[in-house]
Amino acid sequence: MIHAVIFDIDGTLVDSVDLHALAWHEAFRHFGHAVTFEQARSQIGKGGDQLLPAFLSQQQMSDHGETLEQWRAQLFKSTYLSCVRPFSAVAQLLECVRDIGLTVAVASSAKEDEVRTYLEIAGVANLVDVISSSSDAEKSKPAPDIFQAVLAKLQLRGADTLAVGDTPYDAQAAIKAGLNCIGVLCGGFTEADLRSAGCLAVYPGPAAPYACFSTSPIALMAR
Known part of the structure; x- marks a missing residue:
C-alpha cells in the first residue's frame, strides 16, 4: 500500500x-x-x-x-x-491523488526556484506537499539521490511510494531508491525505453491516468 x-x-x-x-x-x-x-x-x-x-x-x-x-x-x-506550458489534466490528476488520501511530492533535477516556477505554470503549487530539487541531491538522475532525499522528507520507504516520470532516468533512479515507477510518453521517450528501464505501466500523458484513475496503479496501490 x-x-x-x-x-x-x-x-x-x-x-x-x-x-x-x-x-x-x-x-x-x-x-x-x-x-x-x-x-x-x-x-x-x-x-x-x-x-x-x-x-x-x-x-x-x-x-x-x-x-x-x-x-x-x-x-x-x-x-x-x-x-513552458503544462500538459493536459495535470491539476486534475494531482487532485485525484490527494482525494484518495495520498501525499503529492515532486522530485526534480532543476533548481528549487525553477521547480516552484514550473508548479505555478502548471497551476498546481497548492497541490504539492513536498518538493525535492537539485540542492537536495549530490548526483542527479539516474542516480537515486533525489528520490532518497524526497523519501527522507516524507519519512517513508520506497515501497510506500510510487514515482511518475517521463524518462528512463526517472525510472532507473526510482528503482534504485526502492520505488515502483509509472512512465508517461509526453517527454518524448518511447514505451520500449520506459518499460526496459523498469516502468510498470506507461501512459500517453497525465490525462490518461486521470481519465481511468480508479484502475490506475496509483489508485490500485493505495488500497
Whole structure:
C-alpha cells in the first residue's frame, strides 16, 4: 500500500523537454562543441552533472563545464521559460491523488526556484506537499539521490511510494531508491525505453491516468 506519489516535472507535468534540449544545443555550440539537438534531447532528464560528461572530456569539464552550464541556465530563463506550458489534466490528476488520501511530492533535477516556477505554470503549487530539487541531491538522475532525499522528507520507504516520470532516468533512479515507477510518453521517450528501464505501466500523458484513475496503479496501490 502506498502513501505518496512522487512526480517528476520536466516532460511529466510541463512540456519543457524540447526547450531544454534547444538551450543545451545552443550552449554547446556557443562553446564550440558539435552536439546536435537530438543528441542533447536524448540526455534530458539528467542534471548537468550527468549530462555534461556525455559530451565533454574531463579536461573540457574542468575548463568550462560550469561556465557552459550557467550560460545554458541563463539562456533558458531568458528565452525559453516563458514558452513552458503544462500538459493536459495535470491539476486534475494531482487532485485525484490527494482525494484518495495520498501525499503529492515532486522530485526534480532543476533548481528549487525553477521547480516552484514550473508548479505555478502548471497551476498546481497548492497541490504539492513536498518538493525535492537539485540542492537536495549530490548526483542527479539516474542516480537515486533525489528520490532518497524526497523519501527522507516524507519519512517513508520506497515501497510506500510510487514515482511518475517521463524518462528512463526517472525510472532507473526510482528503482534504485526502492520505488515502483509509472512512465508517461509526453517527454518524448518511447514505451520500449520506459518499460526496459523498469516502468510498470506507461501512459500517453497525465490525462490518461486521470481519465481511468480508479484502475490506475496509483489508485490500485493505495488500497
